[in-house]
Each structure stands twice: as structure tokens, then as C-alpha cells.
Amino acid sequence: xxxxxxxxxxxxxxxxxxxxxxxxxxxxxxxxxxxxxxxxxxxxxxxxxxxxxxxxxxxxxxxxxxxxxxxxxxxxxxxxxxxxxxxxxxxxxxxxxxxxxxxxxxxxx
Numbered sequence: 001x002x003x004x005x006x007x008x009x010x011x012x013x014x015x016x017x018x019x020x021x022x023x024x025x026x027x028x029x030x031x032x033x034x035x036x037x038x039x040x041x042x043x044x045x046x047x048x049x050x051x052x053x054x055x056x057x058x059x060x061x062x063x064x065x066x067x068x069x070x071x072x073x074x075x076x077x078x079x080x081x082x083x084x085x086x087x088x089x090x091x092x093x094x095x096x097x098x099x100x101x102x103x104x105x106x107x108x109x
Contacts, residue, residue, distance in 0.1 A: 019087035026076070026092055033072070034099045037065040041106060059107045066103035069096050 014022075045058035073096035080089030 014085060016087070019085060022080075022085065022088040023091040026088060027095060030092070030095050030099070034069070034102075037068070037103070041065060041103070059109065062103045062107035066100050066107060069100045069103065073097055073100065 041058055041061050044061045045056070048056040048058050073093050077089045077093035077096070080086075080092060083089075
């Protein structure tokens, strides 16, 4: 079995440990973004309670958060898959896709 020489430009597949580490690091970032968007939704819903004559703005905030997360899922998930990181890319699509469905449900209420 030959070892690639130093400076060899042939790309090898990342190890499972690298994929899992990348997935966990991205999970932390994803959760921070999702919690921040949920906080914005919660504050808006709370403010809507004090502004009863006007229509509520919280569903619009949830809809906007769903679109932001959907865009992030497409960009990061497919980007990682294109960079030959299939486990991390699939995990991104799964995590952010779940968050999109959560915010879409909030927007429909």
C-alpha cells in the first residue's frame, strides 16, 4: 500500500472522525442560530399580545426564519456534499430541515 507523498494533490476522503467532528461543530452553530431565531419569534409573539388591535406579526417572523433556515440548509448541506463531506452535509440538511418544519408550523398557527 502506497502512502501519498508530501505535496501530493490527490484528495483522499475525510475520516469518519473528521466528519463527526465537523457535524458536531456545525450542530452547535445551527442550534445557536435556531435559538436566536426562536427568541426573535418569542419576543414578537409577546409584543403581539400587547398590540391586539393590529394583526399579529409573529407568524411573519416565523415564516422569515423558515426561509432563512431553508436557504442555509441548501447552501451548507449541498455545499458540504459537493466538497465530499457527505455525512456532515446530510446532517446539515437533516438538522436545518427539521428546524424549517418547526418554524413553518409556528407560521401556520
